[in-house]
Amino acid sequence: GEQVEQRPPHLSVREGDSAVITCTYTDPNSYYFFWYKQEPGASLQLLMKVFSSTEINEGQGFTVLLNKKDKRLSLNLTAAHPGDSAAYFCAVSGGASSSFSKLVFGQGTSLSVVP
Amino acid sequence: EAAVTQSPRNKVAVTGGKVTLSCNQTNNHNNMYWYRQDTGHGLRLIHYSYGAGSTEKGDIPDGYKASRPSQENFSLILELATPSQTSVYFCASGAAGTGEQYFGPGTRLTVL
Numbered sequence: 001g002e003q004v005e006q007r008p009p010h011l012s013v014r015e016g017d018s019a020v021i022t023c024t025y026t027d028p029n030s031y032y033f034f035w036y037k038q039e040p041g042a043s044l045q046l047l048m049k050v051f052s053s054t055e056i057n058e059g060q061g062f063t064v065l066l067n068k069k070d071k072r073l074s075l076n077l078t079a080a081h082p083g084d085s086a087a088y089f090c091a092v093s094g095g096a097s098s099s100f101s102k103l104v105f106g107q108g109t110s111l112s113v114v115p
Numbered sequence: 116e117a118a119v120t121q122s123p124r125n126k127v128a129v130t131g132g133k134v135t136l137s138c139n140q141t142n143n144h145n146n147m148y149w150y151r152q153d154t155g156h157g158l159r160l161i162h163y164s165y166g167a168g169s170t171e172k173g174d175i176p177d178g179y180k181a182s183r184p185s186q187e188n189f190s191l192i193l194e195l196a197t198p199s200q201t202s203v204y205f206c207a208s209g210a211a212g213t214g215e216q217y218f219g220p221g222t223r224l225t226v227l
Binding site for chain 1: 157158207209213217219220221
């Protein structure tokens with residue numbers, strides 16, 4: 001079935017610096033791609049959804065890049081601030097080995113933004 | 116107003132006891148899901164449902180049952196709880212065919 005590898009597991013950056021989290025997946029038929037944010041002790045919040053090879057800037061200080069040729073999804077925090085400190089998860093759905101209704105999650109990245 | 120709610124938020128159970136975790140959604144989504152989250156494993160799918168009366172096994176269904184009596188409600192049942200089921204459990208709902216899922220606040224379960 002679909003495998004999603006997320007790197008790095010832990011990331012510490014200084015305030016104002018950029019932070020990049022990357023996921024690779026195995027099923028070339030995967031269709032929907034998501035990023036979730038989980039603050040400590042809280043639930044998962046949907047950050048953004050992408051489904052075409054495009055660069056998207058949601059205006060929240062994040063850029064998402066999907067490269068279907070390389071089967072790679074990345075989240076780039078362009079100027080991190082302490083409020084970005086959280087766990088981030090990528091998720092993939094719609095591949096031939098799953099369905100549009102099931103998500104396969106990456107293992108998560110714990111981001112710490114130091115003032 | 117929260118669209119996916121879970122109860123209880125915290126639960127301590129004894130080994131061998133029965134535990135029921137409840138989830139309610141007001142999104143009018145067809146699909147509902149139960150996950151557990153453990154350090155080092157991310158989120159793992161236990162059971163899911165496509166609508167009232169349906170339940171499907173996820174990736175780690177052993178030791179768990181699920182019940183979907185209505186569009187709004189989805190329960191996870193541990194008939195004989197074990198310490199290995201100590202975890203944080205999340206319920207989610209999603210519209211069919213979109214992939215998007217919206218999560219509840221989670222239930223922290225401790226089995227002693």
